[in-house]
Amino acid sequence: MIDETLVSMLYDILGVSVIEGRRLHVLGSVAGPAGSSTITMPDGGVWEVDHLDPAIPIRLEVDVDGADRSPLLIAAFGGDGALYLADEAISAPSDVFVGSTGSVQVESDSTMRRPSRDAYLNRMESRSRDDPDLMAGRIVVLNDMSMDTRAEPLVRIAATAELLLKAYGVSGGELLMPVRTRILEMANALVSDVDDDEVAILDARTATRFASALIRVSTTGRGSESPLMHLGRRAREFARRDTHRIALVPSMVHDPDEAGVPMGVRGDHPSNTPDVDTPAVLLPIAPVSTESFPAGTTEPVADYLELHRVTPAHLKVSVARHDVERWVRVIDDRDGVPLAQAPLGPYDLVEVADLVVPSDVLDENFRVEVFTPSDSCSGGLRPVELIRRAVVRGRDAARTTRVHGAASATSEWVECAGLWAAVGDSEREQLARAIAEGGPVAPIQPYLADEIADALERSER
């Protein structure tokens, strides 16, 4: 009998428990088209939820030794529930995997789950903003965001602050308190990567919320002089600085006197400088082949190519200037093996690339090709990369959905569906397509980190 603790009610659809290796897995649904979010607890326990709808549990995982005493399982199911699940898993029929050194693995076919499109969408449709399981799952997603190295440091910092603030009031959140200081240290370390112009991009409402979150979390944590506290104060100053420049909607801001002004986006790129002191060696233009570049396209070098062997290992290539990003590759003409590759950079009326080649390669033994990289085509990608892109696109679509509504995320969901289709995963493809076509989406409030990421992205357009 499972206890009626708060979170046990939230996880009433979790039922299957299996043992893999030395880990006990309590399994719920499978992740939808935006993948899952995970948090690993201080004791190694894993809590995984659906990223798009964090109220949908995917998995709880703990060490099988002492599983009945796991704080995570006890928080989710109560003491009796944890005991029940541990016993159930141990007594379940299983297959034994035999490794080269003997029996090491217990598996069960009960892990063979499939996503159910209707069940998934129905669960999202029935969700209310105040669902306690939604609130609990949100801290898992926030942890995810705080650790996402794809994201800007500002976004990760916001997610960390919101994670710590939210964790106070949510069942399961108390398990993070022992590592609160370490989580704060990670966020403090990120502050040095934040520039003022990024903070200045935020509108007054977002900047004020951001400042407030940082100051609150710093006050209750490391003291008043932490980097997070300084960043919070800077954000507050930026919000106040330009009050007269933006008309604010009063109901949307905490402080109607605060506003932000977008600033330019940084970007520096060192330019190539041809060495004018050494005479150039002009070589015939090699025929161009496309077979070597599955992720991009090669193109004929229009009418100008100059090769200059500055030193035995330093080759400088100049070509006619084009508007698109292009790269140069040096190929061993004897067996087609790539020797070097470098981007072309503008220099006056030409583009130049500096390449390092093996110093013993003779001029007559290599050829040069120019190509345009393209990461937009998914046809040649490995399956794991397709899945990762599908999940990333799904997460982006989920963020747009949270901030601007599902209608604004249609193209992202369609793209996500296309990537799942390319993997051969028709279930997730259909789920993404159903959302793109106006299907139900859980009413997830945007996270502070969502709004900051959205502001930074808009500033780059």
Next chain:
Amino acid sequence: MVGTSPSHDLTAGAIAVLDRLTSDAGHQHVIHCLRSCALPSTPALVDDVIVEAALRIIGDIADGSVTPDDLDQSMMCAVRAVVDGLSGPAHMGRSTTPTGNDERSGIRSGDGPPRRHPLVFIDEATARRIRRRVDDPGSVPWITAAVLAYLTFLERPDSIPVDAPVPGPDVDPDQGLVWSALWATGQWALFPDPCPESVARRRARHAQDLLDRIDELVVRDWLATRYGVGVDGGRP
């Protein structure tokens, strides 16, 4: 012969890992894990998981967290972690453990990525085959450029530009090859003088990306040449 210091040679351990992962039982476990996450168990995806699981375990052997006695258990966990990571955040390049050091993102310290060498010794023939494979699907131009430069410097140290930045005396000399490869392929912005901590972190991330890619290419090469895995997009 080319390669990094033989003291970093993990060839024997890597082969033991690949033996297990490519066995029928290992193959079945990969399929089982994929199905448990409702992912299609196509031959190409199975091979990808084997490669990534192998890299994980070999990395664990390198840092001493896995011993030969743990290989079977480690294989089970690694395959599970790779598959779970496909639909989760683990692929984003960092630990999901809030208690951890976020090592792969370089947060721990600026110039201190967890390791500074390819995981296995690279001989001349392997280096040549790796060059052929740099255009694997999913390759990133700047990483490909850096891989080619790295291999060139391994084979011909006299090709290293004289003005390439050199790590300080407290850094493993082998890190110098990684720095040279990054610098020689246009990543000059990673080497300002003086170098702020934030740039050092970014440099550490780039160095890690480069080494990860080299390791991946080596393991894919071994799987193809020794086990026939990954040839023509699937198992033979």
